[in-house]
Amino acid sequence: MGDSSALLDLQEQAAETIVTHPPDPPPQRHLHRWIWFITGPTACGKTTVAKALAAELDFTFVEGDDFHPKANVDKMSRGEPLTDDDRAGWLQALREHETAQPPRPKPNDSSASPPPPLPHMVMTCSALKQHYRDVLRAGAVAAGDLRIGFVFLDGPEPLLATRAAVRKGHFAGPELVHSQFLALERPGDDEGDVILVGVDRALEDTQRDVTNKVKEVMMRDDGSYLALQ
Ligand SMILES: Nc1ncnc2c1ncn2[C@@H]1O[C@H](COP(=O)(O)OP(=O)(O)OP(=O)(O)O)[C@@H](O)[C@H]1O
Numbered sequence: 001m002g003d004s005s006a007l008l009d010l011q012e013q014a015a016e017t018i019v020t021h022p023p024d025p026p027p028q029r030h031l032h033r034w035i036w037f038i039t040g041p042t043a044c045g046k047t048t049v050a051k052a053l054a055a056e057l058d059f060t061f062v063e064g065d066d067f068h069p070k071a072n073v074d075k076m077s078r079g080e081p082l083t084d085d086d087r088a089g090w091l092q093a094l095r096e097h098e099t100a101q102p103p104r105p106k107p108n109d110s111s112a113s114p115p116p117p118l119p120h121m122v123m124t125c126s127a128l129k130q131h132y133r134d135v136l137r138a139g140a141v142a143a144g145d146l147r148i149g150f151v152f153l154d155g156p157e158p159l160l161a162t163r164a165a166v167r168k169g170h171f172a173g174p175e176l177v178h179s180q181f182l183a184l185e186r187p188g189d190d191e192g193d194v195i196l197v198g199v200d201r202a203l204e205d206t207q208r209d210v211t212n213k214v215k216e217v218m219m220r221d222d223g224s225y226l227a228l229q
């Protein structure tokens, strides 16, 4: 008899514990919006790689060259390198565009219309110097809930000069390539948000490497790539 009342007491205590202390809910992951900058000198493959990456991951593609003022494009078309001053307004425009993305789609939106594009973005930008990359980093910090990463497409100057020479219909010709390497500050070991990918191989191999590495970083950081699929 004494035993069964002790058991009842225990059951009541357990019931009370369950009522007053429900188990902790699974931790909510805080997902971030991402912008990937595909970077490197003229003809390293930025546009080609960025378009394919955006298509594969269903991110929004943005061509950074579209933000150059006409004077910059005219200058590059003549084979003349841009200066820091020429690039300042362009970088500022790219920085401002970091916050110009559609809001994250609502998970329970039952409307029949197709879902809006995922809020992640892939943007081309030569980003040749560290302080240019720092401008873009500062934009992400100012935006608050934004993560950025860089892919540096790494290839030797003669290879990029050849690729610039054979491609058709582009304002930037091979004569621009040397000046881009003179200006280039390769991403250093202290720039942990940069992924280096070699382009001295078949395009498909470069492409696969870029996609896998971008996914890996996003998964490791907050899983936002998978969570939005
Ligand atoms: N492994 C590779 N990785 C990237 N691009 C490659 C590769 N192999 C060949 N290419 C070619 O290199 C050429 C240059 O690419 P693209 O025009 O995309 O460069 P870009 O960096 O955007 O140039 P720009 O800065 O002058 O606009 C393209 O014709 C592309 O197909």
Ligand SMILES: O=C(O)[C@H](O)[C@@H](O)[C@H](O)[C@H](O)CO
Binding pocket: 041, 042, 043, 065, 076, 082, 087, 125, 126, 127, 128, 172, 176, 180
């Ligand atoms: O920083 C720069 O000098 C420019 O952005 C260039 O890199 C061009 O835009 C590119 O070469 C043509 O796409």
